Amino acid sequence: METLPDQTPKIVEAIKYYLKQIKQEPNAEAYCNLGSLFALLKKWKVAIAFYRKAIQIEPNNAITYRNMTRALMMMGQQTEAVQCWYEAFLNEPTIQPEQYLTLGLNLAKQGQYQQAIDCYKKMLEVTPQNSPIEKQIFHNYQTVLDANPQTTHQDYLNLGKLMRKSSYFQKAIICFQKAIEKNPYSRSAYTAIQYTRIAPEQLDSLIQFYQKMLQSHENNPVLWGNLGDALTQKGELKEAMICYRKSNKKNLRSSHPELSQQDNKLKKECPPDFVIIGAAKCGTTSLYKYIGLHPQVLLPHKKEIDFFNKNYSFGIDWYLSHFPGISDYKDFYTGEASPNYLESFETPLRISQCFPQIKLIVLLRNPVERTISWYFHMINRGAKKRDLESIINSAIEQISNCSEFQLHSPNTNQFPRHIGGSLYVFHLQHWLSFFDQSQLLILKSEDLYSKPQEIMDEVFNFLGLANYENSRYPICNVGSYKPIAQEVIKSLEDFFQPYNQQLENYLNRKFDWDAKI
The missing domain is CATH 3.40.50.300 (P-loop containing nucleotide triphosphate hydrolases)
Known part of the structure; x- marks a missing residue:
């Protein structure tokens, strides 16, 4: 905010008051107020020093972090400003998600991927489900995961489950597919798809995805089983049954290798026990x-x-x-x-x-x-x-x-x-x-x-x-x-x-x- 000339004497008097106060008894509120007063005078470096003093005494005050963020940005210290913004976000008692939506992307740009993910997780906790802001948070969340070279299959799996909880089933399926791409033997990702509503218009792409994965992971039994489920939903029962039988045979090969060498039946005819x-x-x-x-x-x-x-x-x-x-x-x-x-x-x-x-x-x-x-x-x-x-x-x-x-x-x-x-x-x-x-x-x-x-x-x-x-x-x-x-x-x-x-x-x-x- 701009400071009018006639305000300066009042600001100086206030500074003297708080300096006297901290000399008698240092406290976080006084240091924070001093930082804000020097910020009004555009003495950003001094303001930041007082904010740091306030944080040393009271490290969980969102207001101090928020004020220091602006001072750091005015000093051109973008990296530290984003980190300070993140600390404000973590300690904000009443979070307004709209105010922090871009924070995650700023953190990601600086390579702070885990902090960006934590940011979106916390925003989702306080955002009404099925609101426009929630959709945007999910979009940014996935963007951060896609940009992070260290993203694991578990990260995509967790995001998919959050999307499913909010009834974004098609987006959840996409996240589960990304989890499988990261780890083709992640049983939990395949299981997540089994328990997620699949839209008819998504079936063809899902079937193609499974078929592509099978080209390099032909011995994965769960992959065969999930392909069978997708083919079943599409009404291609004969092809689905072939997949189920292959799934069982591949599974037997890994769980009971001694049995897979026997001349075992491919088609079951007796009831289950x-x-x-x-x-x-x-x-x-x-x-x-x-x-x-x-x-x-x-x-x-x-x-x-x-x-x-x-x-x-x-x-x-x-x-x-x-x-x-x-x-x-x-x-x-x-x-x-x-x-x-x-x-x-x-x-x-x-x-x-x-x-x-x-x-x-x-x-x-x-x-x-x-x-x-x-x-x-x-x-x-x-x-x-x-x-x-x-x-x-x-x-x-x-x-x-x-x-x-x-x-x-x-x-x-x-x-x-x-x-x-x-x-x-x-x-x-x-x-x-x-x-x-x-x-x-x-x-x-x-x-x-x-x-x-x-x-x-x-x-x-x-x-x-x-x-x-x-x-x-x-x-x-x-x-x-x-x-x-x-x-x-x-x-x-x-x-x-x-x-x-x-x-x-x-x-x-x-x-x-x-x-x-």
Whole structure:
């Protein structure tokens, strides 16, 4: 700002006042005020010196950094000014994203790529989703990653997940592809694409991308599997089945090289031995991986096939093509885990008609925890944003108004899945109207995590496999979210208590979920 001549005496008097103050007792505010006063006199070098003194005493004051940024820019010290601007950004209590949008690009121009990324991450935390400024932040964020020679596949993977969370699915897919280009064997990037909505107009380019990657990574099983998924979505089922079978064969070559040398079957004809049918967000990923550690178990190319609920029209040959053909041989087992099956009204009938003797495994978690976990799981997948409390309240009201007949006729479309998926007793009653109880192994999620070896012994015994001990049982696919208001938890606890009691009475088994979480 310009200083009028008649203001100068007042500024000098103010300077004397603050100099006297810091002589008596140095403090950050006085030093910052002195810096601002000398800035008014355009004594930039002196102003900067006082700002530095203020920062030494109070290193987290955004105002001081912001003021010093201007002084440094007036001195022509661009590099230090951008760094100071960044410090102001990190310490700003109420951030206005529009004021800092170009900061990331300025940091990137100076080679401060990680700081630029941190800048955009923080802006995304305070920016309303689906706003024009958010789109611009994502664009600049990706520009910084593209410009940085040190960008890793994890950087693109993280950005893709952030974009997916904001429902920018096509841009997320592009980031996941860039992650794969950086690391063609990053299973997490392929998995991210599997769980991201792919627009029909993006299919051709994605298929071409996979085909190009296969030219130099022909032995990558996950790449073959993802190509099969894209071809399936396009309706090219025969070509997709070829890809799934190749995926299984490549996977077998890396996981069981001794088996790949045998004259193994390429086409599977027998049913899988087991299906983990749910429940979603109850530890099915962990259980699936633990089962796959057994030397006699040969798993399909991916965990969730969702054939009996979403993809039934593709036919049984398409389904069986997901499993390794050699699993038809004696002493080998295979199966899948599609946790959405438990809630699907049509699935138990379809499975019983196709594979009446199959063994089914269910994991059940404290319904309060499962409901909350499912909510955040869907938010991270780009679902429509509604606050947890309003969703819970409306779902409880809807279910409370259902008749007894409706509650005993579970249908995926009938109840909101956050709570409906946790009404275990009704889902299990439905399944046990199609299968004998001896075919259904019901496990408690909390037991799987607290005593994994004991539970896995039970699982292997149920499947007819010899016990197999493993030294480690890492928990997979763990979600994270901020603490939940106690009012919401209490509302859920009260709602689920009678249904938990019904479940215990029906199965003649205690779950002890009514203890407070």
